[in-house]
Amino acid sequence: MAARPLIVFDVNETLLDLETMEPIFERIFGEKSAMRLWFSNLIMYSAALTVAGCYVPFTDIGSAVMKMLADTRGIKIGEQDRKELTERFSTMPPHHEVPGALRKLRDAGFRLFTLTDNLLEVQTRQLEHGGIVDLFERRFSADGVKHHKPSRQAYGYVERELAVEPSRLCLIACHTWDTLGAVAAGWQAALIKRVGNDVLGVGPQPQIVGNDLNDVADQLIALHRGRA
Structure with missing residues (x-):
């Protein structure tokens, strides 16, 4: 399995x-x-x-x-x-459902990371201000490889740092350009339909689509229930 x-x-x-x-x-x-x-x-x-x-x-x-x-x-x-x-x-605050949904995923046995175009110090301040920084095992910035998403290099940077194959990774994002890049790189992906964001009917498609992070978390937990 x-x-x-x-x-x-x-x-x-x-x-x-x-x-x-x-x-x-x-x-x-x-x-x-x-x-x-x-x-x-x-x-x-x-x-x-x-x-x-x-x-x-x-x-x-x-x-x-x-x-x-x-x-x-x-x-x-x-x-x-x-x-x-x-x-x-x-200092943008988290969406209201985010802290609880992150804890739900972590409690279900998922390991959580981030990958953003922000500089690492900006990302760290954002997550600390939002009170969710400790929920992530490690944080990555596109600055580490000097290629913004959705370039293949940005996703490859995470693969190398975590020493895993692309298929072991799943990106959660609310931007289709981001999930498109991840799926093209061999990752799994889940799209959150935040305001103004939805599925694009061409190109690589996310495997999961949800209305908020709770929805996506519930689908991931159900899909992988019982797996190590």
């Missing part, structure tokens, strides 16, 4: 509530929907820079994207704005 997979979590929006970033964008841009435009551009340009062979830390890209969006609207971004962006991004 196959062993339980090692569970690797995306962090931003998957575990932490990205919508708590909206007030800073509403203040600067006059509309909270600017946060979604910023985040989608952050992901796009982190992937574009990676494909172009030019690594830039995730937080630096986030700051540059915010300025770029402001420049297109004739808005001036000050140092205080950049500091507030960094502070809010580093």
Whole structure:
């Protein structure tokens, strides 16, 4: 019988509530929907820079994207704005169901890890602030390999560090681009349908889809019940 997979979590929006970033964008841009435009551009340009062979830390890209969006609207971004962006991004709270669902998975015998594009120090602060850092056996950052997700190198970094085959790993994320990269790398994957996120009908598909982390956790536990 196959062993339980090692569970690797995306962090931003998957575990932490990205919508708590909206007030800073509403203040600067006059509309909270600017946060979604910023985040989608952050992901796009982190992937574009990676494909172009030019690594830039995730937080630096986030700051540059915010300025770029402001420049297109004739808005001036000050140092205080950049500091507030960094502070809010580093202190996003977990989604309400996340702490209990993580404990449920751990109590069921799953080993839990993270893999995020954030710098390790940013990720650590996020998880410490959210009170969930101790639930993870180890935390990984794409900075360790200088390739943002969904590049093959980012997932391969975790495989090498944990000394396991790709098939032993399962990514949980709320972004289809992330699960697409994981499944293409030979991992299992579960997609959480957070607000604005859903299944893409082309490309490698996640094996599990759920409405929140509790839903995904229950499906994983049922699927692997009785496995070592």
